[in-house]
Amino acid sequence: MVVQALKDQGVDTVFGYPGGAVLPIYDEIFQQNDIRHILVRHEQGAVHAAEGYARSTGKVGVALVTSGPGATNAVTGLTDALLDSIPILVLTGQVPTFMIGSDAFQEADTVGITRPCTKHNWLAKDTDTLAETLHQAFHVAQSGRPGPVLVDIPKDVQFANGTYTEPKKADTTIYQPQTKGDIEAINELVEAIAVAERPVFYTGGGVINSGPQASKLLRELVEATGIPITSTLMGLGAYPASGENWLGMLGMHGLYEANMAMHDCDLMINIGARFDDRITGLISAFSPGSKKAHIDIDPSSINKVIKADIPIVGDVTSVLTDLLKVFKAQGKRTNKAAIAKWQAQIADWRKVECLKYVQEGKTIKPQYALERLEALTKEHDRYITTEVGQHQMWAAQYLGFEDPNRWMTSGGLGTMGYGFPASIGVQMAHPDSLVINVAGEASWLMNMQEMGTAVQFRLPVKQFILNNERLGMVRQWQELLHGERYSHSWSEALPDFVKLAEAFGAKGILCSDPDDLDDAIMEMINYDGPVIFDCLVEKHENCFPMIPSGKPHNEMLLGEANTQGVIQAGGAVMV
Amino acid sequence: MSALKIKKGSTSHSAYNLRPTFSDEPETHTLAVLVDNEPGVLARVIGLFAGRGYNIESLTVAEVDHTGHMSRITVVTTGTPQVIEQIKAQLGRIVSVHAVHDLTVEGASVERELALFKVAGAGEKRVEALRLADIFRANAVDSTLESFIFELTGAPEKIDAFADLMRPLGLIEVARTGVAALSRGAE
Ligand SMILES: Cc1ncc(C[n+]2csc(CCOP(=O)(O)OP(=O)(O)O)c2C)c(N)n1
Ligand SMILES: [Mg+2]
Numbered sequence: 001m002v003v004q005a006l007k008d009q010g011v012d013t014v015f016g017y018p019g020g021a022v023l024p025i026y027d028e029i030f031q032q033n034d035i036r037h038i039l040v041r042h043e044q045g046a047v048h049a050a051e052g053y054a055r056s057t058g059k060v061g062v063a064l065v066t067s068g069p070g071a072t073n074a075v076t077g078l079t080d081a082l083l084d085s086i087p088i089l090v091l092t093g094q095v096p097t098f099m100i101g102s103d104a105f106q107e108a109d110t111v112g113i114t115r116p117c118t119k120h121n122w123l124a125k126d127t128d129t130l131a132e133t134l135h136q137a138f139h140v141a142q143s144g145r146p147g148p149v150l151v152d153i154p155k156d157v158q159f160a161n162g163t164y165t166e167p168k169k170a171d172t173t174i175y176q177p178q179t180k181g182d183i184e185a186i187n188e189l190v191e192a193i194a195v196a197e198r199p200v201f202y203t204g205g206g207v208i209n210s211g212p213q214a215s216k217l218l219r220e221l222v223e224a225t226g227i228p229i230t231s232t233l234m235g236l237g238a239y240p241a242s243g244e245n246w247l248g249m250l251g252m253h254g255l256y257e258a259n260m261a262m263h264d265c266d267l268m269i270n271i272g273a274r275f276d277d278r279i280t281g282l283i284s285a286f287s288p289g290s291k292k293a294h295i296d297i298d299p300s301s302i303n304k305v306i307k308a309d310i311p312i313v314g315d316v317t318s319v320l321t322d323l324l325k326v327f328k329a330q331g332k333r334t335n336k337a338a339i340a341k342w343q344a345q346i347a348d349w350r351k352v353e354c355l356k357y358v359q360e361g362k363t364i365k366p367q368y369a370l371e372r373l374e375a376l377t378k379e380h381d382r383y384i385t386t387e388v389g390q391h392q393m394w395a396a397q398y399l400g401f402e403d404p405n406r407w408m409t410s411g412g413l414g415t416m417g418y419g420f421p422a423s424i425g426v427q428m429a430h431p432d433s434l435v436i437n438v439a440g441e442a443s444w445l446m447n448m449q450e451m452g453t454a455v456q457f458r459l460p461v462k463q464f465i466l467n468n469e470r471l472g473m474v475r476q477w478q479e480l481l482h483g484e485r486y487s488h489s490w491s492e493a494l495p496d497f498v499k500l501a502e503a504f505g506a507k508g509i510l511c512s513d514p515d516d517l518d519d520a521i522m523e524m525i526n527y528d529g530p531v532i533f534d535c536l537v538e539k540h541e542n543c544f545p546m547i548p549s550g551k552p553h554n555e556m557l558l559g560e561a562n563t564q565g566v567i568q569a570g571g572a573v574m575v
Numbered sequence: 576m577s578a579l580k581i582k583k584g585s586t587s588h589s590a591y592n593l594r595p596t597f598s599d600e601p602e603t604h605t606l607a608v609l610v611d612n613e614p615g616v617l618a619r620v621i622g623l624f625a626g627r628g629y630n631i632e633s634l635t636v637a638e639v640d641h642t643g644h645m646s647r648i649t650v651v652t653t654g655t656p657q658v659i660e661q662i663k664a665q666l667g668r669i670v671s672v673h674a675v676h677d678l679t680v681e682g683a684s685v686e687r688e689l690a691l692f693k694v695a696g697a698g699e700k701r702v703e704a705l706r707l708a709d710i711f712r713a714n715a716v717d718s719t720l721e722s723f724i725f726e727l728t729g730a731p732e733k734i735d736a737f738a739d740l741m742r743p744l745g746l747i748e749v750a751r752t753g754v755a756a757l758s759r760g761a762e
Contacts, residue, residue, distance in 0.1 A: 067652055111615060112615075112618070114617060115615065115618060116622055116624055116626050119670070120669075120670040120671075123614070123615075140670055174670065175670050286680075298664075298668065299664045299667060299668075300661060300664035300665050300667070300668050302664075303657060303661070304661055304664075307657075
C-alpha cells in the first residue's frame with residue numbers, strides 16, 4: 001500500500017533505515033524494483049539526503065525510518081526542512097495502535113514531537129484511509145509554501161489490508177493556499193517601479209521553490225527593468241551570478257555593494273524572501289528610506305518583521321507573470337536616468353572590492369581554494385552543497401551560481417552535518433553530475449558515517465573540506481565578541497582524512513600547498529568515485545564582509561582591522 | 576584593506592524584538608478559529624501560541640458541527656496590532672484550520688462566559704451575597720447552610736465584577752468556561 005502510493009506519486013528514490021516498526025514496508029520494498037531504497041547510516045542522513053534530492057529536483061524527497069529512535073533522529077532534518085521550506089515526506093513506523101500509550105518498546109510520541117517541526121503531520125490509524133493520507137501529505141508538502149510533512153504509521157496498519165485510493169481521488173481541498181497575487185497591488189508595484197530612483201530586487205528561496213519558470217521570469221524582469229538584484233543565501237542561482245545586474249549575496253556576510261544598495265534604496269522589491277535577521281541586521285535601521293514591496297506565498301511572512309507597503313500574497317511564478325504583463329502593457333516604464341545614476345553609485349561601491357584577500361606564502365587561503373574550485377568546476381554540470389560555518393559563507397561568496405536548484409545549503413537552521421548527506425541525495429537525483437560538498441572539518445564529522453552510504457551506492461560525491469582545524473565561525477565570534485577567549489573552538493584529535501577515506505574504500509586527497517591545489521582539484525574531479533579532499537587552509541582567517549549582530553547594513557566590517565569589541569551588549573545577546 | 580568606520584556607542588536592539596518598528600499599544604482580540612475536529616488539533620493551536628510566545632487570555636473549544644467534524648476554538652489574546660495580525664496569519668497556516676475570524680474587528684459581536692462561584696459564609700455576609708447574586712441575575716445552583724454555588728452568564732467584565740464583589744463575602748472557588756463569541760447579525 002505504502003509503496004504503491006509512493007510509486008503513484010512518481011517517487012523513484014527513498015532514503016531510509018529499517019527497524020522493527022517498519023518491517024512490513026521494507027518487505028514491500030524488497031518485492032519490487034521501481035523504487036530504489038538508499039540505506040543511509042543514520043536517520044538524520046536520510047532526511048538531509050531527501051532534502052538534497054528535493055532541493056535539486058523540485059520534487060518531494062522521501063525518507064523512511066522506524067519508530068522511537070528512528071523518528072527522533074529525523075527531527076533535526078525535519079526542522080531544517082521547515083525553516084528552509086523544503087518539500088519532504090518522512091514516513092515513520094509506529095508501535096501497533098493497540099499498544100500506543102503503553103510506553104511500548106521503541107514507542108515515542110512521534111506526531112507530538114514533530115508537530116512543531118513539520119508543516120503538517122498525521123498518525124495513520126486506519127489502513128483504508130492510509131493511501132489518501134499519503135497523497136494528501138504529498139499535496140501539502142509541495143503546495144503553497146513547501147515544507148516537511150510526516151506520516152506516522154503503526155505496524156498493525158502496515159500489516160492490515162485495506163482499500164487503496166488513487167492520487168486523483170484523494171481529497172486535496174483540505175489545503176488550497178492562495179497563489180494568485182492581488183492585481184491592484186501588482187499595479188501599484190508597477191507604478192512604484194516606474195518612478196523609483198534607486199530600486200533593488202531582494203530575492204530569496206521562494207523564487208527557487210516556485211520552480212524554474214519563476215527564475216526565468218525573474219531574469220526577464222531584471223533585464224526589462226535594469227534594476228539591480230541581490231539575493232539571500234537560499235535564493236542563489238535564481239538570477240545568474242554572471243548577470244550584469246547581479247550584486248551578489250546580501251546579509252550578515254553579504255557583499256558590500258548588495259548591503260549598501262539595500263540600505264540606500266528607495267524601492268525594495270522582496271520576491272520570496274522573509275526578512276530573516278541574517279538579512280535585516282538592526283531592524284530599526286533597516287533600509288530606512290525605502291518603500292517595500294513584498295511578494296510571498298505565505299501571508300504570515302508579510303509584516304512579520306518588516307512592514308510591507310505593497311504586500312502581495314501569491315506564488316512567485318504567478319505574480320511575476322502578472323507583473324510582467326502589466327509592466328509591458330504600460331510601456332515598460334522606468335526612471336532610466338535615475339537608475340543609471342544608481343548603477344553608477346553601485347559601481348563605486350563595487351570598487352571597494354569587499355571580497356579581496358591576499359594569497360601569499362605557503363598556506364592556502366580558504367578564499368583561494370574556493371576561487372580555484374570555482375574556476376576548475378564552473379564549466380561542469382555542477383551541484384554544490386555545504387555544511388555550516390565560515391566555509392559555507394565563503395562558498396556563497398566565491399562560487400557563482402548560474403541556475404536555480406544547483407545550491408543546497410542549510411540556511412534557516414544552520415545545521416552542521418547537513419551538507420554530506422545532502423550531497424548524497426543530490427547525486428542520487430543527478431547520477432552523472434559533479435556533486436561537491438564544500439565542508440568544514442568539524443561539520444563534516446557530524447555525519448561522516450554516510451561515507452558508507454556513498455561507497456555502497458557508488459555515489460561519486462566530492463567532499464571538499466576546508467580544514468582550518470577550528471570551529472572557524474565560532475572562533476571568529478569569540479575573537480570579535482569574547483575577547484579572543486577561544487573556548488572549545490578547536491578541532492582536536494582530527495582523523496587523518498586520507499586514511500579515513502581509504503578505510504571506507506574511497507579516495508583521499510590531501511593538499512596543503514597553494515601550488516599543488518589545481519592539480520589536486522583536478523584529481524578529485526577526475527576520480528570516478530567518492531573523494532574526501534582534505535584541504536588544509538589558513539587557520540585564523542575571518543569571514544568578511546560582516547555585519548555584526550545588532551548593526552545596520554551600512555556599518556559593515558570589511559577587513560581584518562577594527563574587529564575588537566565590534567559587537568556591543570545589545571547585539572551580543574543575539575546569535 | 577581598509578575597514579569601514581564603525582560608529583561606537585549606538586544602541587543595539589535585538590533582531591527578535593519587533594518593538595522598534597512597531598511601537599503600538601497592545602490590544603485584546605477575540606478570535607474564532609474553525610478547525611477540523613481531529614486528534615491533536617487543539618495541540619497545534621496551543622502549540623503555536625506557546626512556541627511563538629503569544630498570549631492566551633481565554634480559550635474554549637467544542638465541536639460545533641458533528642457531521643462536518645468541525646470544532647470552534649474561541650481564543651482571547653492580547654498583542655500589538657502587528658502581533659495580532661501575525662497570530663491570525665500563523666493560525667491560518669495550520670492545515671487543520673479552515674477559517675480565522677477576528678470578532679473584535681469584523682463588526683459587532685456577542686461575547687458570553689459562564690462561571691460558577693462557591694461562596695461560604697454566615698450571617699450578614701451570606702445575606703449580602705444572595706442579594707448581590709439577585710442583582711446580577713446569578714442562580715444559586717447548590718446551597719448548604721454554610722455555602723452557595725452561584726451560576727452566572729455574561730460578558731467577561733460582568734463575571735469579573737461579580738467575582739470582585741464576592742471576594743470579601745467569602746468567595747472560595749471560581750470556575751470559568753472562557754469566552755464563547757459570535758458576530759451579530761444574519762451573516
Ligand atoms: C549542529 C550544530 N551545532 C553547532 C552549531 C554552531 N556552529 C556554527 S558554525 C560552527 C563551526 C563549524 O566549524 P567547521 O565545520 O569546521 O566550519 P568552519 O567555520 O571552520 O569553516 C558551529 C559549531 C551549528 N551550526 N550546528
Ligand atoms: Mg573548520
